[in-house]
Amino acid sequence: MKKAVVSMVTLSWACHATPPAVDALEVDTPASAQVPWQRVESLERGIVLAAAAHVVTSATATADIMSTQAAVVRAISVTPGDRVEAGQDVGRLSSPAVAEAAAIVLAAAARLRVLGKRLGQLKSLKTAGLARRDAIFDVELAVATTRGDRRRALARLKGAMVPLGDIEALAADGAWSLTSPVAGVVTDVSGRPGHVVGPDDPPLVRVSGIAPARVEAQLTTPPPRARARFVAADGTIYPLRPHPRTVILEPTSGLWRLWVDFLEPRSLPPALQGTLQYFVDGPAASVPAGALMCAEGMCDVHRLRGGKTATVPVTKVWSDGAIAVVVGDLATTDHVSATRRRP
16 A cells, blocks of 8 residues: 555656645655654744733832831932932931930939949948848949839830931930942932821921842743843843752742842842743754654753654754753754654
């Protein structure tokens, strides 16, 4: 039967001035004629996989500077767009409660000095039998009470985020400077001199910090074994490390969520939108996943080129189960066996 088919094909070619082009099923051997063949597809710009992505930064990169208690805004020294350094003054507040707490700290310190001297004297007298034990107890109780008052006052100042460098100045006017905890750019200012603000009000100053960033994306498959880059919305290309920092499979969506570091540490604004691209520099091709024969980490495909078939070793870069991206001796004019069934 196979001989009859070959004779019919030969007769058909003889009736034409030039033989017809070889299609996906017409090859040089009867055995390979029974194999489904599919044309090799090229990759556009070598891109293996692309997905929407965005930049994420550390939570410490943004600072909301506000008052944790009722206070009066004395001054705001920055405007949106200003660059600030960590520890730089951005405004000034004042509060009677802060002045009172600072005064308590000063008074407690003075009282402790006096009580300390008195306690030393009583202990000396007690050794000589000239002082009663209950007198010493009364002074020790006063010391403990005063220390408690001092600690509570310091806690109030620390809770108000008040710097404790100059307690005497705080006790005098209850005013202190607001500082930025991070370096960055001032993006919002809501404080106005003379306004009374509290912990329930919006931040007086917001600073968008600059911190090392990474890229976050979600894929329908595990990431390919290829080079990676982040293409920002404005077209700027940032090289990424080829291996993600972390990859997890989301149980609810079934998507692979990954975080990838930049090849060189970069400071980029958080939520910067773009595309995560995996790509190869060499001649990569797209073939049916069923065309791959893999064993012990080695893969090959059965290629049809110029009417001749051959088994060609390839490197598997990525596959989604339907198609596979491979690197090897394949051209867009080639065909590969679409299934693992070989002639």
